[in-house]
Amino acid sequence: MVWMFPGLTDIPDSCLYDDVTGVILAGGRGRRMGMVDKGLQLLKGKPMVEHVIDRLRPQVSTLMINANRNTEAYATFGYPVYADDPMDFSGPLAGFLTGLRHCKTLYLVTAPCDAPFLSRHLVEDLYRALDGKRADLAVAVSRADEYCQIQPVFCLMKASLASHLENYLKNGGHKIDEWYASLNVATASFDDLHAFENVNTPDELKRLQDLPDNDTGR
Numbered sequence: 001m002v003w004m005f006p007g008l009t010d011i012p013d014s015c016l017y018d019d020v021t022g023v024i025l026a027g028g029r030g031r032r033m034g035m036v037d038k039g040l041q042l043l044k045g046k047p048m049v050e051h052v053i054d055r056l057r058p059q060v061s062t063l064m065i066n067a068n069r070n071t072e073a074y075a076t077f078g079y080p081v082y083a084d085d086p087m088d089f090s091g092p093l094a095g096f097l098t099g100l101r102h103c104k105t106l107y108l109v110t111a112p113c114d115a116p117f118l119s120r121h122l123v124e125d126l127y128r129a130l131d132g133k134r135a136d137l138a139v140a141v142s143r144a145d146e147y148c149q150i151q152p153v154f155c156l157m158k159a160s161l162a163s164h165l166e167n168y169l170k171n172g173g174h175k176i177d178e179w180y181a182s183l184n185v186a187t188a189s190f191d192d193l194h195a196f197e198n199v200n201t202p203d204e205l206k207r208l209q210d211l212p213d214n215d216t217g218r
């Protein structure tokens, strides 16, 4: 794990951690959005997946996209695209497994394609939580005043969890919270209100289109 320190100019700032692969989850059906491919929907003239790429790319050493449709369109962003196998739309854990199967680093971080204002310090904060608790996986929790909410598809996990997840899914499991309950999980809290905004419906997309450009997260 390589720590970057502000002011060190000889290390490229395009890579915060050399041991972290990112997987952008774009494998869902987008039912609430009208069955469209959410990652390819335009937000302020740019596909949502590209917003996520722009924010996640500087935080990882390797990036991939997990998509089950329109894989050629996703490939134009320049990163490998992997579909679930089997492609049965069994939920985000299927995307986690796809990411783990193709991960060659010690850690995998996941982020959904429909959260365009992803925190620019997601990996750093998740890693601190994971390392501090010597956990298998760290998951984000958003905090606004007294209100905390787990954000299960924003997580950093050890790549060695691949066979554990494969067995969980083979035995019929599919619930993220149930799989998390079988692991040593740490939480990392985030107070950036925008970082976890995600677009599930056309109305939610319209609301984000109308946000001022300077009001889209740190």
Ligand SMILES: Nc1nc2c(ncn2[C@@H]2O[C@H](COP(=O)(O)OP(=O)(O)OP(=O)(O)O)[C@@H](O)[C@H]2O)c(=O)[nH]1
Binding pocket: 025, 026, 027, 028, 029, 030, 031, 032, 033, 038, 066, 067, 084, 088, 089, 090, 091, 092, 093, 094, 095, 096, 098, 111, 112, 113, 114, 153, 198, 200
């Ligand atoms: N690989 C994979 N990813 C999934 C699957 N289902 C959901 N996801 C991803 O998990 C994240 C959260 O899912 P949702 O926001 O509910 O997305 P969705 O399933 O496309 O949307 P709805 O059908 O409206 O629930 C998104 O990044 C989805 O792309 C799946 O079956 N396979």
Ligand SMILES: [Mg+2]
Binding pocket: 112, 114, 198, 199, 200
């Ligand atoms: Mg969503």
